[in-house]
Amino acid sequence: MKKRVLSGIQPSGVIHLGNYLGAIKQHIEMQQSSSYDCYFFIADLHALTTVRDPKKLAEMTMDVALTYLALGLDPEKTTFFKQSNVPEHTELAWILSSVTPMGLLERAHAWKDAVEKGAKEKTVGLFTYPVLMAADILIYKPDLVPVGKDQKQHIEITRDIATHFNSHFSETFNQPQELTPEDVAVVPGTDGQKMSKSYNNTISIFSPEPVIKKQVMGIVTDSTPVDQPKNPDTCNVFQLYRLLATPAEIADLKEKYQKGGYGYGDAKKLLLEKIMETFEPYRKKRIELEADLGYVDRVLREGADRARIEAKKTLDEVRKKIGTRP
Ligand code: ADP
């Protein structure tokens, strides 16, 4: 039996190296394996918690679709769709919210951060974000949810919500497991914090070279002079290079750092070359896709048609259990 795999990504900014290494790369690899039946979607309704410009939301949704397709997502093998095209997710989210204790959501990192940092807009949507995410997941009864490490807590909350529903209405949902890439911790941004759209510290994968160059040259390094040995383990440039280079290339750069006489500027140039080289073939594919946006729309529509068949099965089961469809 194939394992069912599901994941989503928000269209809330230009796709960056953290998204790629922490999530997308893994998604594409799983699709190649005959052991998995993959569902990947663009979480446009989640993005509404931060994006309030309709043109931008539509553009960024298209950007995520183009990114996945350029990186090798095969719509014949994978069910690829847009969250808002499967309205069953939002009905299930309401039902789940009715059995979700407030305390569970109050402990969520994203919400706690918003409260602690005094975010100017604390919306109900931001608070209940994990419930919609639980619905996105549970409606497909997946075995595995491949996400970056920062999403682990959301999957734990999903399992808790499943348990609450099952205990009220009898066994319905399984307990999906997160799958986080082992070799990639949290990808650091140009300032050393977690790379994130919200921190303005990203390195994008498909932007024009001058944009990527500016991002790479802006990586924060310490003030060790060029001639002195440097510590690769505490250097953001090295930490990013390590995630893209071969073991031999990594060993080579490590030696240069430890010997001294090698500047951060040189390391940044090397990193830039590595980034451009890694994404070059996909960049070409993306340009081809950009010339046929009708195809991309069609892929997403057909994906949603397929996803809805599965989503409706679960929702019908749930409606019977709660008494809205006796
Ligand atoms: P952002 O933090 O930029 O808003 P998202 O929350 O939309 O990114 O993340 C999309 C996917 O990329 C998630 O699965 C997330 O775990 C992964 N991801 C995002 N940033 C990183 C990072 N810095 N390191 C590893 N994975 C990441």
Ligand code: TRP
């Ligand atoms: N919260 C996820 C993120 O920011 C996106 C997401 C929404 C998701 N629904 C999901 C991921 C369901 C996995 C499964 O990255």
